[in-house]
Amino acid sequence: MEPLQLYDFLPSGNGYKIRLLLTQLGIPFERVEVNITKGETRSPEFLSKNPNGKIPVLEIEPGKYLSESNAIMVYLSEGTEFLPYDRFLRAQVLQWLFFEQYSHEPFIATPRYWISVLGKAEQYKDALEEKHKGGYAALSLMEEHLKTHTFFVAERYTIADICLFAYTHVAHEGGFDLSRFPHIKAWIERVKAESRYISITQEL
């Protein structure tokens, strides 16, 4: 079988989710770098793969594309140890995945993009305040949950952990202070200890 093609941008946490899962599943894939800071996701060629102009995009068969990182995560993990089979547990995984995209990523990923990817902390100073407020709310909710859970769902490592881990463990690159969240920090270490773990900017 040909390796899967992953349209990706190395610093992206959304891209990293897919890279980490594919690696842990042992599924061969090739990265196609798309530099979002240079408008490469707005080219007609890329838009024909994802009209929403966002990475990651996974080509699962020639000409068959899937976008939205968390949809790709569910697709890849079905039938594996990374997604519970039980209906309610699977729904809880999805609950965290939607939480991540609605209440977490927009507040935690964007400051990191402004500060560490674009290097424009000063320009976005006012907007950062609002983002940090929402981001700390999401982190506080996670901290509370992790006080009584080792992983987010079913007391084991699932795609819920990978999806939340992607931007949480580099939140400091967006100006967040993770030292206020000891349970998150301990969970980050548990995720890093999983077999076949790779780091976010690890060249494959």
Place this chain on the structure above:
Amino acid sequence: MEPLQLYDFLPSGNGYKIRLLLTQLGIPFERVEVNITKGETRSPEFLSKNPNGKIPVLEIEPGKYLSESNAIMVYLSEGTEFLPYDRFLRAQVLQWLFFEQYSHEPFIATPRYWISVLGKAEQYKDALEEKHKGGYAALSLMEEHLKTHTFFVAERYTIADICLFAYTHVAHEGGFDLSRFPHIKAWIERVKAESRYISITQEL
């Protein structure tokens, strides 16, 4: 079996998704009204059901709660005609569900909330401009897709349609002009023609 308890707010599109699907599935449920404009989602009692302080929340068994509207939609539709069984088609449904929560709802639902629920169009005038820009981008993408599709996935009515319909069909209440999108308008009529359809503010 006891009817399911749905913690809900009548004007909410996210709540409406669940109401519409439950009605079309013929599953008995009871609505518990939670007025989000009066801070009722921030009470300790409500936060014990959903620490993220958002409706809808579905109590699927006594003391067993599920939040995030689109996670609830997947939970309820599994094994029914509203969610395809094929793995790639199901992934496409999820792709649209994540698109809705990330690129659609934050831009289309919020202006409606400001203008029609809170009645504060003037106060949010500047923020509205930015929201409309994102909302029109989402609507344009949907319009393009509907030029060659009758429904969003698999050429039949699924939860992808319900989730996108919820806020799209009332987008004008947030100041959007839907007359620019003839294919969306035709799709809205197709959704409304589905059996057991109920309107967004229909008392049950």
